[in-house]
Amino acid sequence: MTTSQLIQDPKGPKPGAARREGHPGIALAVIAACQLMVVLDATIVNIALPHIQDALKFSTTDLTWVVSAYTLTFGGLLLLGARAGDILGRRRVFMTGILVFTFASLLGGLAQEPWQLLAARALQGVGGAIASPTSLALITTTFPEGPERNRAFAVFATVSAGGGAIGLLAGGMLTEWLDWRWVLFVNVPIGVLIAVLTPMYINESERHPGRFDIAGALTSTAGMASLVYGFIRASEEGWRDSLTIGSFGAAVVLLLAFGVVETRAKEPITPLRMFADRNRSGTYLIMLSLAAAMFGMFFYIVLFVQNVLGYSPISAGLAFLPVTVAIAVGAGLSQRFLPVLGPKPFMVVGSVLVALGLGWQTFISPDSSYVGGVLGPMLLFAFGMGLNFVTLTVTAVSGVAQHEAGAASGLLNVTQQVGGSLGLSILTTVFGSASRDEAEKQMPGFLTDGTAEQKAEFAKTHQLPAPWGHEVLAHGISAAFIPAVAMALLALITAALVIRVRKSDMDALSGTAGPAAG
Numbered sequence: 001m002t003t004s005q006l007i008q009d010p011k012g013p014k015p016g017a018a019r020r021e022g023h024p025g026i027a028l029a030v031i032a033a034c035q036l037m038v039v040l041d042a043t044i045v046n047i048a049l050p051h052i053q054d055a056l057k058f059s060t061t062d063l064t065w066v067v068s069a070y071t072l073t074f075g076g077l078l079l080l081g082a083r084a085g086d087i088l089g090r091r092r093v094f095m096t097g098i099l100v101f102t103f104a105s106l107l108g109g110l111a112q113e114p115w116q117l118l119a120a121r122a123l124q125g126v127g128g129a130i131a132s133p134t135s136l137a138l139i140t141t142t143f144p145e146g147p148e149r150n151r152a153f154a155v156f157a158t159v160s161a162g163g164g165a166i167g168l169l170a171g172g173m174l175t176e177w178l179d180w181r182w183v184l185f186v187n188v189p190i191g192v193l194i195a196v197l198t199p200m201y202i203n204e205s206e207r208h209p210g211r212f213d214i215a216g217a218l219t220s221t222a223g224m225a226s227l228v229y230g231f232i233r234a235s236e237e238g239w240r241d242s243l244t245i246g247s248f249g250a251a252v253v254l255l256l257a258f259g260v261v262e263t264r265a266k267e268p269i270t271p272l273r274m275f276a277d278r279n280r281s282g283t284y285l286i287m288l289s290l291a292a293a294m295f296g297m298f299f300y301i302v303l304f305v306q307n308v309l310g311y312s313p314i315s316a317g318l319a320f321l322p323v324t325v326a327i328a329v330g331a332g333l334s335q336r337f338l339p340v341l342g343p344k345p346f347m348v349v350g351s352v353l354v355a356l357g358l359g360w361q362t363f364i365s366p367d368s369s370y371v372g373g374v375l376g377p378m379l380l381f382a383f384g385m386g387l388n389f390v391t392l393t394v395t396a397v398s399g400v401a402q403h404e405a406g407a408a409s410g411l412l413n414v415t416q417q418v419g420g421s422l423g424l425s426i427l428t429t430v431f432g433s434a435s436r437d438e439a440e441k442q443m444p445g446f447l448t449d450g451t452a453e454q455k456a457e458f459a460k461t462h463q464l465p466a467p468w469g470h471e472v473l474a475h476g477i478s479a480a481f482i483p484a485v486a487m488a489l490l491a492l493i494t495a496a497l498v499i500r501v502r503k504s505d506m507d508a509l510s511g512t513a514g515p516a517a518g
Contacts, residue, residue, distance in 0.1 A: 023201055027202050028143075028152050032159045033190065038131060039163030041070065042070060043171070044168070044186075045171060046067065046302055047316055048183045048313075049067075051175055052066060056114050066117060069121040069122040070124050071420065072224065072421060074132075074417055075224065075417030075418045076220060076221025077125070078129045078132065078133050079269040079270055082134065083267075084130065087212070090204070091138065093131075094130075094131055094138060097128065097129070097134065099195055101128055103123075105120070105124060105184045107123070109185040109188075120184075135156075136156060153390065153397075154335035157389040157392075158327065158332075168320045171313070172314040173314055173317060213267060216258060216269045219254050220255070223251050224418055226254060227255070227425075230251060230425075232429075235432030270411065274408060274411060279500060282495070283396045283499075285490075286392060287392050287396075287415040287419065289488065289491035290351070291419035291423065292423020294381075294420065295424045296427035297358065297378075300427065300431070300480055301320075302320075304473070307473060308473060308474060320378075322379060323381075324382075326378075326382035327383070329386060330382070330389075331386040334391050335390050343392075344495065347387075347388060350384040355488035356377075357379070358481050360377035360380065361377045362485065366470040366474045368474070423484070427481075430480050430483055434479035435472050
């Protein structure tokens with residue numbers, strides 16, 4: 001609040017007003033800290049999974065849900081979280097999401113049974129779905145359109161893109177130095193600090209009357225969960241398995257129902273008019289494709305460096321540190337030159353680099369070194385993602401009315417989470433099929449006739465990463481990157497053919513246009 005406003009209102013700031021005007025850096029730090037905490041939690045547990053399995057006696061199949069319980073609820077409820085911010089006030093909803101996420105993290109760290117940890121991870125996803133889309137929308141509330149907002153978007157996008165790699169590093173250090181439970185406990189002090197600072201430095205947004213589309217949220221979440229489960233089930237039991245077929249059938253029915261609900265709802269969580277803009281629709285498809293490739297890249301390279309190269313948890317985390325640097329460099333370049341060149345060149349060049357990096361990783365083998373087989377392609381991939389993330393973030397919300405900023409940013413987050421979940425499940429299907437074929441070639445009859453206990457004992461006796469050897473594992477990983485390349489190429493084609501540079505967009509990026517309507 002300015003001095004003149006205080007003179008006109010001697011009673012001081014209105015309830016809910018914040019001190020953002022004098023401390024924009026603190027406001028941005030609070031928003032970015034929330035996004036970092038939410039994003040890195042999708043990967044921070046990855047390196048700790050073997051320790052979690054030993055401590056809580058998870059089966060290998062059930063262990064995958066430690067990751068999936070979080071990503072599915074997170075991605076499935078993002079749209080509802082974004083809508084809640086528009087209706088109830090973004091700061092209020094932002095704080096609620098943070099508190100839910102923090103409480104769930106505490107419960108997860110205290111878990112003594114598998115179901116307790118899975119329930120806590122699902123609740124974390126709920127909290128993240130509430131807080132994450134609102135945090136991006138708060139930037140539009142807190143910073144004026146133009147260079148200042150673009151810089152804030154750049155910070156936000158860099159944190160979003162690098163959070164996965166940071167999570168892997170943090171997970172390695174916490175697991176090796178302390179205990180696996182600290183990959184969850186670490187969120188508690190951070191979440192409490194964010195909750196304390198939010199009302200002090202972030203302004204509340206205007207509330208807009210509306211309704212909650214509960215039916216749309218439930219059908220979309222259940223439909224995506226069924227679809228992801230179908231792919232994961234197919235990787236284990238094959239495409240003819242009754243549960244696999246049933247999962248895909250349920251996914252089709254639920255997603256069709258979601259489409260019907262959205263066309264008939266008075267206030268849908270997915271406003272179809274958001275897709276009327278050519279650039280915004282293209283941006284969502286590009287994000288979907290690139291996130292699908294990114295989640296798979298992180299998952300399988302972590303598997304490779306630990307099981308094939310033999311890295312410790314900390315070493316595996318450090319191996320991903322250059323990814324964060326490359327993303328930051330790419331994000332910085334795109335943020336600096338975006339007002340001059342527009343979004344399309346960065347989307348095209350970034351997608352090319354991502355495709356080249358993933359294509360390089362299809363040649364991975366047991367003889368690959370870290371520098372030649374992992375670091376080189378990861379740097380290409382990460383720099384390309386850095387060029388894209390800032391560009392996609394700015395384009396998705398550029399020119400959107402203030403009361404729809406939550407929906408626009410929510411859709412961008414949804415495409416990232418949904419794309420990541422789907423991409424990883426598709427890559428897992430290819431990995432499982434290729435690995436089984438290679439294992440059968442090397443050990444005829446063993447995989448089809450041997451029991452799970454026999455396979456595990458064989459792997460232990462021969463000092464192989466269960467359940468297969470280095471050759472089989474590397475073959476499966478290299479095959480898994482083939483569909484990842486196809487996903488990156490889809491992003492490239494979309495950037496080249498769909499995205500158009502328009503004068504109004506260039507004016508907005510340069511800060512010469514007025515604020516968005518509303």
